[in-house]
Amino acid sequence: MELPILIFTAIAVMVTITIISLTRPNRGLKLPPGPPGWPIVGNLFQVAGSGKPFFQYFRELMPIYGPIITLKMGTRTMIILSQADLVHEALIEKGQVFATRPAENPTRGVFSCNKFTVNAALYGPVWRSLRKNMVQNALSATKLRTFKDVRMTAMDKLVDRLKTEAEANDGAVWVLRNARYAVFCILLSMCFGVEMDEKTVEEIDDMMKTVLITLDPRLDDYLPLLKPLFSKQRKRAMEVRQQQIATLVPFIEQRRAALRDPGSDPTAAEFSYLDTLFDLTVEGRKDPPTNPEIVTLCSEFINGGTDTTATAIEWAIARFIENPSIQSRLYEEIKSVVGERKVDEKDIEKMVYLNAVVKELLRRHPPTYFSLTHSVIENAKLAGYDIPKGTNVEIYLPGIGEDPKLWANPDRFDPDRFLTGGETADITGVTGVKMIPFGVGRRICPGLSMATVHVSLMIARMVQEFEWQSWPEKSKVDFGEKLEFTVVMKNSLRATIVPRV
Template sequence: MSLLSFCQTSLELFPNVFLTFLAILITGLVLAIITYRNHNSNRKNLPPGPPGWPVIGNLCQFARSGKQFFEYVEELIDIYGPIFTLRLGSRTMIIISDASLAHEALIERGAQFATRPIETPTRKIFSSSEITVHSAMYGPVWRSLRRNMVQNMLSSNRLKEFGSARKSAMDKLIERIKSEAKDNKGLVWVLRNSRFAAFCVLLDMCFGVEMEEESIEKMDQMMTAILYAVDPKLHDYLPILTPFNAGGRNRALELRRELVEFVVRFIEKRKKAIWNPEGSDETASSFSYLDTLFDLRVVEGSETTPSDEDLVTLCSEFLNAGTDTTGAAIEWGIAELIANPEIQSRLYDEIKSTVGDRAVEEKDVDKMVFLQAVVKELLRRHPPTYFTLSHGVTEPTTLSGYNIPVGVNIEFYLPGISEDPKIWSDPKKFDPDRFVSGREDADITGVAGVKMMPFGVGRRICPGMGMATVHVNLMIARMVQEFEWSEYPPGSDVDFSGKLVFAVVMKKPLRAMVKPRARI
């Protein structure tokens, strides 16, 4: 049915409803155009960018390109340079892909660029009272939450306390791979297994109570469903369409309700395990992230502590932040070791010479120079995501001679920095020796200068950076120690195309052949 036929039929069958709908639509469009003009009259001297239509901006150009968003951005970098403006409906984005601009904004002037843009309505459903570490506005609530997470949970000393949880998860990972390989003639799915291992570690760290595999699977399914729910949709860019998203909003509210009901059960188990251990049947860890939250004063001097809904939100972001990114890093890492068998052999030789025939332990990682170089090159070549979490400015400012207004999304495109030929020699090549030889190096915190920023840099740098590198180093070491990895089908080339699904994963999921190594 054509649009004209649809309108005629609707007018005949539902004249009052249709005319009301049409009046709302026209009024909304007029108001949107007026708002757009006023909005842009106050935003002069923005960085250059592709011209767009009123209201919708560059949405149609992006849709017509048929490209993934990061591919579209790469195309525009070639045209407009390392800082440009892109308008997607109501969102104005300033895209930055230059190391010196990133350093100036996030390190030299970190406080100005340390806030976040306003979240979409769907995201707010899952961010109870906006109490989250990753998306809270720059201010006292964010400082309190982040300080608690870093000092009480992610410090190097605290991380060591979870060594047994990591060992247990690594042992499960190896057994899962062995079992899957046995049932599938040596074939295993890399991302699925590595992601499960990362999730198990984080669950233990977060809740501190033992979970059955059925609960683990359900928790994972719920977290994944929520990530899909908050992924930006068309109405997030065009708020005028929000009234037509009632079904999506209702589904999001239902997901949130289900999540709260499910997670609160484990919150209550943890409370019982630590406050009434004699009356609890739970096998509990000595410490968990939840323990730091029960009596936390979110605002200094206040008597208010997080509600159950707040606790669910904080636990959810802790789990989501480290699961997909770690799993994806392992998938890319194994893919590079398959494509570069000489690197895999060198890494195995280092592991063998360091630990002999016993299983790799965390304390061994510090002695493995080549392993650390492999992981650092992995993070340079395959950062967990193409963009850092969106930044915003706390007050109007300028960068590179352009105005940066309050309310715009500032997006840092990571491959534009970590693959910049002005910074790196042969940047597309996977070459851990660049770090071993000292020929090239980079401080991933960005303090000494930005050359790669897989975890962001500055005040909003990922608080879990230290934990993530521990997990990736240990997981790759154990997987290489236990198995020889090769391509499937034999003789084929690894497809290194990527796509963004919460984290950057391989467009064609990696299924690899494994051969158990002899252990005496």
């Protein structure tokens, strides 16, 4: 685009947005406090130009403006909550009003088939149909048990991968990479019900990562009139979407063929999440999901549980290395419950200390800084402030899990707080909001039960098989963090493993 056209476009955009800003319906409302913004763009360029990750920028605002803060991000109004009582009021007491999702940017809409997913759907019949199907037909306790062998096989492969890598590297292994591969394999099997070799798994994984990168926010998401300046990025997004469809549709058709002719594919599993999608009845629609919609739903199922679980495992191993007594105590509990055999899923239900470790892990290291964005279906009130219809409502999770008013020594990683310390926390939020790693209320993560099983089982097997030590020897663990798809360690954790005798 030539320079004069760029200048003309910029001027036109600024004039148009000025008119919008002067007539916007939020004028005169009592919004929560927040930093003063610039004309037209609000706080958008302040955030983008700060040179800091958004979570860090927000952390610095909390001591100034309190637990409920407004940011004007171009044409969007963002209200961020970081206190338990505010989240309880919004998502529990007024749950229906705060249960929808905001308008979606065009790029993300391409990948979600215009909000045809459990996480992205507006509060209404489509969301109810998709969520009911996922919970009842794929993630219920009964259905989860049907995938027990898949998980046990993946755990055996994880142990073998770790041993092989350690033998080639003087005992050193990369934690996140191996944990991520294991849980990705589990979710692929649960989703598609077909057997895949390692090369295929890695190809699908690379494609999924490319999709997630493509979905990173851009300036035109907040200032839509800047779209002419981002045509190359939009074209690239369409190319990635076609790649995603081309990669996954063959597995969809392979499973469809196996269901039509039972016994024709000896590697096919008896059941998969995909089976529930072929003839899914969605309220308000006559036809079942199309292949692109099935691709979207399968991608949601796989992506939703991969990085969140793998990240939790990395933080857990880091905490075990930092505090060997926690690891030793956990190992002793495992031995007392299972003896010499491999840990089984039924065993983890009996491990009181393991459950405390997992709960403390989710409190101290929730998978993300912010839960999935909520929005209000009508004008609402929260803590005496106006929340206009369509506002983006964000929940800052560490503000709750690290609140000294709710937790004794909140910065300390201490599983005993749930045992001898007498502290309690319901991660579903039903009995009160103290930690919400999976969200809370009507839009709570449907994969909560699956995620806790995967995290608990992986930790138990990894501690049962190996003693985890620092690498290099006697080095300190760096608990710095950064945001990728989830909150990961700033320096990916490499550890030394010693096989148990």
